[in-house]
Amino acid sequence: MKGLTITMFGIAMDAGQNTFFPSKAGMALTTANNDAKGNLESYSVLTIKDVDGSGKNMAITYGISALDKNRNPLLKDSLGDMTYKVLIKDGVVIMDINQMIPAQIREQGVLKMEVTGTPMELPNNLKPGQSLKDSEVTIAINVGIMKLNTVVKTEGECLAIEDVKVPAGTFKCHKISQKITTTAVVITTTQTTVSWYAPNIGTVKTETYDDKGRLTSGSELVELKGK
Numbered sequence: 200m201k202g203l204t205i206t207m208f209g210i211a212m213d214a215g216q217n218t219f220f221p222s223k224a225g226m227a228l229t230t231a232n233n234d235a236k237g238n239l240e241s242y243s244v245l246t247i248k249d250v251d252g253s254g255k256n257m258a259i260t261y262g263i264s265a266l267d268k269n270r271n272p273l274l275k276d277s278l279g280d281m282t283y284k285v286l287i288k289d290g291v292v293i294m295d296i297n298q299m300i301p302a303q304i305r306e307q308g309v310l311k312m313e314v315t316g317t318p319m320e321l322p323n324n325l326k327p328g329q330s331l332k333d334s335e336v337t338i339a340i341n342v343g344i345m346k347l348n349t350v351v352k353t354e355g356e357c358l359a360i361e362d363v364k365v366p367a368g369t370f371k372c373h374k375i376s377q378k379i380t381t382t383a384v385v386i387t388t389t390q391t392t393v394s395w396y397a398p399n400i401g402t403v404k405t406e407t408y409d410d411k412g413r414l415t416s417g418s419e420l421v422e423l424k425g426k
Contacts, residue, residue, distance in 0.1 A: 219321050219373070219396040220285070222259055224250040228401065229422035231366075235414050241273065242266040242421075245401075248282065257287040313339045316351075321396065325373055331355035349383040363395045363403055367420040370397035372404075390415070400426075 221228060226247045232240050242265075249260040262282050265273040274281075316336035322329075331354075338349040355377040363372045372395035380389050388410070395404040404419045 218323065218399060220259075220401045221245070221247055221399060222250060222257065223247060223399075223425065225425040227422070227424040228367075228420060230402070230418050231421045232416065232418045234416060237417070239268045240416075241268060242270055243418075247425075252287075255287060255289055259285045259287070261285070313341075315339075321373070321375070325357045327357055327359050329357045331357070331375070331377075349381060352380045352382075354378045358393075361395075363397075365404055365419040365421070367403075367423040370395075370400060370403050370420075372397045 224247050228245045230243045230245070232243060234240050244264045244266065246262040246264075247259060248262045249258075251258040251260075260282055261284070264281065267273050314336060317332075317334045320332045320334070325331075333355075334353045336351045338351070340349070355375055358374045358376050360371065360373055363370055375394045375396060377392045377394065378389065379392060380387060390410065391408045391412075393406045393408075394402055397403045400420075400423070402418075402420070404417070406417045407415050409415050
């Protein structure tokens with residue numbers, strides 16, 4: 200499921216010619232998720248199911264699925280076709296954070312999830328050396344009579360604009376570094392994620408490091424259909 204995390208929380212930005220997310224109906228993006236040694240662990244597939252409107256006013260419905268390394272579904276049938284929606288109004292992306300977590304995950308039996316806060320923002324005119332607005336998301340999980348809170352804080356910076364070659368092709372990307380601090384109950388952990396974002400495509404490649412700078416996981420775009 201680690202490959203779905205960034206995709207589901209998403210990013211917010213001014214909608215224009217240089218948006219860092221896919222918005223063409225029918226597009227399908229397959230990402231390979233690897234362990235610290237580069238060994239394939241799983242795949243995640245993002246599909247643009249529907250686009251209502253155009254330009255500065257759109258509602259985009261995404262489908263997302265998780266596959267094992269043999270491309271077999273990882274989730275049960277009831278969870279296999281997850282969807283979430285992003286709204287663009289007057290050129291501004293509006294993300295209801297709760298919509299970024301599919302309902303199939305938020306409500307399963309006695310487990311209920313509530314997500315509040317602000318997603319990461321990527322301005323269209325992002326330049327190397329520019330810091331991003333800090334973001335903070337709180338995830339409240341109710342299991343029976345217990346309530347567990349997890350707070351995720353993100354600090355980001357644009358490091359460079361560079362060409363990145365992955366199995367799906369070569370893309371000109373904004374290289375973004377994010378320091379992510381997660382507090383669950385009384386335990387706090389810190390990791391750094393370096394991501395490469397391509398206009399109109401989204402995340403092309405990611406690398407995640409622990410608080411000692413050791414690579415823990417990575418991902419890369421391996422297939423792009425319907426561009």
